[in-house]
Amino acid sequence: MVKPFAWALCMILPLSGCVATSTPRYVIDSTSYQATGKSQRIKTIVLHYTVSDNERSIKTLTTGQVSAHYLILETRDDKIYSLVDESERAWHAGDSGFAGRTILNDTSIGIEIVNAGIKPEYRNTLNNGALDYHPYEHFVAFDELQIKKVAELVQDIAKRYDIPPKNIVGHADIAPSRKIDPGAKFPWQRLYNEYGIGAWxxxxxxxxxxxxxxxxxxxxxxxxxxxxxxxxxxxxxxxxxxxxxxxxxxxxxxxxxxxxxxxxxxxxxxxxxxxxxxxxxxxxxx
Ligand SMILES: [Zn+2]
CATH class of the missing domain: 1.10.101.10 (PGBD-like superfamily/PGBD)
Known part of the structure; x- marks a missing residue:
């Protein structure tokens, strides 16, 4: 029973704490009925390289406006770093599209791999900012241990979300006019042959x-x-x-x-x- 005075106060200040918090008005029953028409929100795994070293990659991906769910450093240990929980959006894909979906940050898991990308002697801006088509030789090879970690991680994520092989892609695949990572030396064929990952x-x-x-x-x-x-x-x-x-x-x-x-x-x-x-x-x- 709301006393007249309190009621009047509620009319004046509707957000001032008049909602009864001790006695909920309804309960969520999540056991009686279950729908069959449903699927995972995560549809795609996107692989990237960072174009910088361990230290700068950590800084960029933890303090700025870009991030990824996972970061694989160039180190001799067995660690894979989780920077964003899989239930949250990481900001790794940008303007993107693949398989009929756009804004892939909504529906993907992003993995950043520390790698320099294009060798310094081949980097240039002669193309007026447009994308350069670098040949295979211009790319820096990935460290073997990093590839093993990527393989294990992608296998696990793909299994948990039931991700189709085609939807394990590189940043370049989903943003071809902006990005070329993870580049020509990312061993897609090996991952397919040795780990059953992705499409080939x-x-x-x-x-x-x-x-x-x-x-x-x-x-x-x-x-x-x-x-x-x-x-x-x-x-x-x-x-x-x-x-x-x-x-x-x-x-x-x-x-x-x-x-x-x-x-x-x-x-x-x-x-x-x-x-x-x-x-x-x-x-x-x-
Ligand atoms: Zn990228």
């Missing part, structure tokens, strides 16, 4: 699709649609403009890392078709 094409399928005539006959819209079918965001112009070549380069960094050029060619198309044959279909969008 079957060589037999690739050879099957290596027909010069089929490539010559393919129109630009058809090839772009094949990229879209796999999950890449690519524009629908009838030209291989810079933005489109950025997608080709990102794809090559991932699936043909020894020769990333940004130019569409027969082998790239054959690999793309082999991947689409193997990984057809999309995950849930309900």
């Amino acid at each position: 094409y079957d060589e037999f399928d690739k050879q099957y699709f290596m027909h010069p005539d089929a490539f010559a006959a393919a129109t630009i819209p058809e090839i772009k649609q094949a990229f879209r079918d796999y999950g890449y965001q690519i524009n629908d112009t009838d030209a291989w403009d810079k933005a489109s070549r950025d997608v080709v380069y990102a794809f090559q960094l991932h699936f043909r890392p020894q020769r990333p050029t940004g130019e569409m060619d027969l082998e790239t198309y054959a690999i793309l078709r082999a991947l689409n044959k193997k990984y057809a279909g999309r995950d849930d969008f309900y």
